[in-house]
Amino acid sequence: MTNINGKTYAMNAITPMKTWKTPLLRLVFFLLGHVPGLGNDLVNLSFIHFARWVIVPRDAFPRLAESQPEEHLHYDYLLFFSNFNGTWNQYIDAFSDVLSQGLNAIWIWSEKFPRARPVTLFKQYIALVQFDTDYYYTAYPRATTNDVKAAHRVSAAVEEFARESQGMSPSDFGGAYVRFLTKVQKDLGSTGIGPVGT
Amino acid sequence: MPNQSGSIYGLTILSPIIIDPKDLVCHATAIRDFLATLPHDHNSPFAKVSSTHMARLVVMDDVVFVGTPAREEHLESRYLVFETNFDGDLDTYLLSMARDAAHEVDSVWRHCVGYPGLRDPGAFVEYMKKCQINTTFFFADVNNKTVQQTLRALKVQASLADFIAANQGLPAAEIQAAFREFVESVRSAPDPLPAETPTDDGPYKMARKQHA
Numbered sequence: 001m002t003n004i005n006g007k008t009y010a011m012n013a014i015t016p017m018k019t020w021k022t023p024l025l026r027l028v029f030f031l032l033g034h035v036p037g038l039g040n041d042l043v044n045l046s047f048i049h050f051a052r053w054v055i056v057p058r059d060a061f062p063r064l065a066e067s068q069p070e071e072h073l074h075y076d077y078l079l080f081f082s083n084f085n086g087t088w089n090q091y092i093d094a095f096s097d098v099l100s101q102g103l104n105a106i107w108i109w110s111e112k113f114p115r116a117r118p119v120t121l122f123k124q125y126i127a128l129v130q131f132d133t134d135y136y137y138t139a140y141p142r143a144t145t146n147d148v149k150a151a152h153r154v155s156a157a158v159e160e161f162a163r164e165s166q167g168m169s170p171s172d173f174g175g176a177y178v179r180f181l182t183k184v185q186k187d188l189g190s191t192g193i194g195p196v197g198t
Numbered sequence: 199m200p201n202q203s204g205s206i207y208g209l210t211i212l213s214p215i216i217i218d219p220k221d222l223v224c225h226a227t228a229i230r231d232f233l234a235t236l237p238h239d240h241n242s243p244f245a246k247v248s249s250t251h252m253a254r255l256v257v258m259d260d261v262v263f264v265g266t267p268a269r270e271e272h273l274e275s276r277y278l279v280f281e282t283n284f285d286g287d288l289d290t291y292l293l294s295m296a297r298d299a300a301h302e303v304d305s306v307w308r309h310c311v312g313y314p315g316l317r318d319p320g321a322f323v324e325y326m327k328k329c330q331i332n333t334t335f336f337f338a339d340v341n342n343k344t345v346q347q348t349l350r351a352l353k354v355q356a357s358l359a360d361f362i363a364a365n366q367g368l369p370a371a372e373i374q375a376a377f378r379e380f381v382e383s384v385r386s387a388p389d390p391l392p393a394e395t396p397t398d399d400g401p402y403k404m405a406r407k408q409h410a
Contacts, residue, residue, distance in 0.1 A: 064312030
């Protein structure tokens with residue numbers, strides 16, 4: 001099991017859905033993707049690098065040879081994959097606190113989903129439907145998603161200041177440099193090894 | 199397209215794993231055994247496929263029974279789940295996997311039904327597309343930066359903090375000259391390696407050493 005790499009945790013979950021509910025969930029995702037503002041809470045959480053939901057209809061599991069046994073499933077399945085920063089408990093707590101309505105809208109179509117609040121039952125459900133990662137890679141294991149966003153702001157600010165300060169007198173540069181530092185100071189700090197997670 | 203968010207592509211693959219009762223070690227276990235040997239740093243196969251932000255390989259043994267009154271059911275096959283988030287288009291990425299991580303790709307997918315091998319990269323691309331499940335909803339927090347842009351930005355961020363500390367309190371003219379050198383060193387530094395473990399002698403420490 002290797003769910004954790006550096007500061008990022010790879011979560012996998014699978015939940016069964018009655019087939020007649022699948023179109024309703026597709027509608028929810030369509031609205032999430034097309035109605036401005038509906039996904040804001042997910043963005044504002046700011047500790048998820050990448051996440052995805054994948055609906056696998058019961059007859060859509062790939063079958064690539066006659067020798068491969070055919071699946072005979074009663075349910076469609078919802079797969080969920082997330083790449084998040086922090087510990088499992090922090091993640092589920094934050095999801096339950098901030099995104100409970102959104103999570104209910106997505107998972108209420110899955111069998112026996114208890115709703116995102118109270119969190120105890122929600123955690124029990126996630127623990128039941130989660131399965132472990134065998135190999136996990138990240139190109140920037142020492143950086144959280146907030147680190148990544150801050151680094152891009154710093155990088156852009158350095159280039160901007162380099163352009164603006166060309167040809168300045170030393171005294172003008174001194175004032176401009178202080179303003180530059182004031183602008184970037186909240187985004188400085190070093191990345192490194194994350195705390196031990198659960 | 200749900201598989202894409204900005205410039206990031208979210209690929210989801212389910213490859214059925216071979217079932218052969220005659221094998222001493224089942225293919226799912228063989229995959230897990232091999233995956234356990236793979237490095238996670240810049241020697242990772244996904245570091246060689248350098249447009250990969252994050253990727254995972256998972257053997258999915260079965261679906262989950264959530265309890266009554268839900269119906270209990272089971273998969274007939276195990277599936278290798280490949281979830282990856284990368285820059286650019288699908289064909290280029292899959293061809294890069296076949297070319298740049300051939301040994302690892304072959305060692306994993308040869309345990310899967312219908313895998314054609316890598317002699318014909320086009321056949322591999324077609325095989326992977328047959329195993330692809332379209333993403334229904336994809337979220338990427340930063341969806342307009344490549345891996346290389348992010349690695350470079352993280353280096354700039356770390357080295358700027360060093361630069362500021364090293365030059366604190368110096369006359370403005372000296373800081374100005376040092377900043378010019380710093381910017382030049384940042385721009386001319388070699389591309390950072392994905393998943394690289396930083397060392398004290400990284401390319402951007404130059405400014406600190408020169409001006410300390």
